[in-house]
Amino acid sequence: MDNKKDINTEQKIIAAAKKVFLQHGMAGARMQSIADEAGINKALLHYYFRSKEKLFSIVFQKAVKESIPQIVKVFNTDAHFFDKIRRFVSEYLEFIGKNPYLPMFIMHELASRPEHLKELLSNIKIDIDFITKDIQNEVDKGTIRPIKPMHLMVNIVSLCVFPVISKPMMAKFFIPDDPEDNIYAQFLEERKTVVADFVINSIKNPKSENLKTKES
Amino acid sequence: MDNKKDINTEQKIIAAAKKVFLQHGMAGARMQSIADEAGINKALLHYYFRSKEKLFSIVFQKAVKESIPQIVKVFNTDAHFFDKIRRFVSEYLEFIGKNPYLPMFIMHELASRPEHLKELLSNIKIDIDFITKDIQNEVDKGTIRPIKPMHLMVNIVSLCVFPVISKPMMAKFFIPDDPEDNIYAQFLEERKTVVADFVINSIKNPKSENLKTKES
DNA sequence: GTCTATAAGGTGATAGAC
DNA sequence: GTCTATCACCTTATAGAC
Secondary structure, eight states: OOOHHHHHHHHHHHHHHHHHHHHHHHHHOOHHHHHHHHTSOHHHHHHHSSOHHHHHHHHHHHHHHHHHHHHHGGGGSOSOHHHHHHHHHHHHHHHHHHSTTHHHHHHHHHHHOHHHHHHHHHTOOOOOHHHHHHHHHHHHHTSBOOOOHHHHHHHHHHHHHHHHHTHHHHHHHHOSSOTTOHHHHHHHHHHHHHHHHHHHHHHBOTTOSOOOOOOO | OOOHHHHHHHHHHHHHHHHHHHHHHHHHOOHHHHHHHHTSOHHHHHHHSSOHHHHHHHHHHHHHHHHHHHHHGGGGSOSOHHHHHHHHHHHHHHHHHHOTTHHHHHHHHHHHOHHHHHHHHHTOOOOOHHHHHHHHHHHHHTSBOOOOHHHHHHHHHHHHHHHHHTHHHHHHHHOSSOTTOHHHHHHHHHHHHHHHHHHHHHHBOTTOSOOOOOOO
């Protein structure tokens, strides 16, 4: 516990477990793969973490907690509403681009064994009330068209996340010849502006003259 | 092969396999569960389909083929472009609502073991050229704002599919008290119009006067 | 704390009776 | 075509030496 190697090994294991679990899921992950990835052997996994399920729980909870601040932080500013959207889209796409397996992992586990994970999520709170109010406020001001805040939030997240988790299918049908992922990478980069424009064009109220976003 | 029972059992097995594979994925599925679901025993599974992998292939390919016509058929009409979008969104949401595990299943398998599935997809062709041209044509006419057809297609599909596959997470954070799924069902129903409006509002060219969609 | 060896149980697949 | 019994292997987990 107070040994330097302990911490290093523990962290190495968690990092390895994250990599394997995120790519293969709980059912598809192998303790041997995690051990190999961490450069140790299987027995040590059970020494640090009692079971596969326990190790999974840690990875899963970290994954969820890791994803949330990204959603919230941008809306905690005083920026113009459309700028918040631009910043959120840009930063969230950047985040997902660096963690492409994260959304799929969370959603697949949640869908395939909801009962096992309910309590794992119960600790985690996410306060979206202030975002809801932020959106509703803009609707009331007439800056944006009437839309239920939940739909708008879901729309924005959908436009960011789905293209990343559906990459293998998209790549297969849309860009079959892209071995180095160059086209796809460019596509993702384009989306930082495309998605923000798409959302803002959709919600901005044509009757309102206050349409320009601040170019900071 | 010419026995009535053969066909019934074979179909029963495939239906059972689809149910189990779609919910748990290849790695999480158990042959025993499939046998139970089909009301037969394990040995019979191997009698009809040689291996788990073989059975999976059939289910996977059927799943992909099943999903594609939904995407294409609406755009094969002469309707007004915005009406095509409305119809596509409505019908696709209806389809996914009835097959909520389908998109996640395909994408998870494709992401977690792409090498195994490459050849399974190689048989399946999807021709989206005419949709691309359809969109580009509207851009050229000035009916809609400039946007790369691929981005628009991805946007529409994202807005339809993501809310369905992320249901467990959404439900957890947005509507924690919805045991009978009433709120979620209503949310999905709302999206048939919300998504179409969202897309059309975003792309319609304010300079063009030809904005009304035909109310058929 | 880390390793090797092995136990204990599960899972896909087959043999063989009916 | 369908079943029961069983094999062979894989995977998680533990025991025990160092």
